[in-house]
Amino acid sequence: MSDAAQGAAAQPLKPALVREINRALLAWYGASARPLKIRERSDPYGVLVSEVMAQQTQISRVDQLATAFLERFPTLEALAEAETAAVLVAWKGLGYNRRAVALQRAAAVAVAAGGLPSSVEALMALPGIGPYTARAVAAIAFRGREIPVDVNIARILNRLLGSSTPLSPREAQARANEFGSQLADGEAGTWAQAAMDLASTICRPVAPLCDRCPLHQRCASAGQPFHKEPRTATPRTPFAHTRRWLRGRLLDELREAGREGISIAGARGVHNEVAVAATISAMVSEGLAESLGGDRYRLPHRGD
DNA sequence: AAAACGGGGTT
DNA sequence: AACCCAGTTTT
Secondary structure, three states, X not given: OOHHHHOOOOXXXXXXXXXXXXXXXXXXXXXXXXXXHHHHOOOHHHHHHHHHHOOOOOHHHHHHHHHHHHHHOOOHHHHHHOOHHHHHHHOOOOOOOHHHHHHHHHHHHHHHOOXXXXXXXXXXXXXXXXXXXHHHHHHHHHOXXXXXXXXXXXXXXXXXXXXXXXXXXXXXHHHHHHHHOOOOOOOHHHHHHHHHHHHHHOXXXXXXXXXXXXXXXXXXXXXXXXXXXXXXXOOOOOHHHOHHHHHHHHHHHHHHHHHHOEEOOOOEOOEOHHHHHHHHHHHHHOOOOEEEEOOEEEOOOXXX
């Protein structure tokens, strides 16, 4: 396969330049880190919980809700042994509820194996843990060397390197690891959190504050006129007409009902009984609910 | 490759 | 009212 056909891989940055960028970023972080409570924990379980919560979820909300969750389920074992119903109740407000089910299953698998694994590969084999979360846990909790690439770090890389087209996930991981390879042992997690703070406060998606950026002098995009791509307005169906709305509504009913469960008879908003039945059925297959027979359902419980 | 999956904060 | 978010799984 020729480079031309595949798209030539950009050449790596000089190690000396990489180290200089690392130094500037970590120095900035030392002075400007966001104060997040979740950073008070660096144990594998605590990191796992907050990183799963952080998937597609604003970190400020994770920071507010993670503490209560970790008090309710203080250890990997406690989470593994808990009623799934209790986990889903504690997950309220976080969305993407399948994450909660997957997280508990991951905990059960890990407990059976004697604890959370430390390698990216083994972490990724756990349910609900993909390329980002595996590297985040490995880097922050186990001194892993690979940089977890999320939307923030991808944006920093694209701007810093001046990519004409956005880096593919594979390319972005490779370029991120160039920085990881020039860090001292155990610093990859700090680097990632520094980059994410920079991306959040300075290298923002819109209106970046390049004049305050510690990487300004090394950035291919600094000073470039920034303008957001005009978004084509897509006609949106009313949210209450969507399946997501119905799922959220049913899950809230289930949370409220407790062990007794609910009857799914009747419509929910614009969704008729057939739609409700189909949706609750999907939720059962995803581990978000269980049947009590007839038209009654509840959150998943172990016993009667 | 594209769709599904939440819900709340920001602009 | 859009847009965005410390992504992953399923189709």
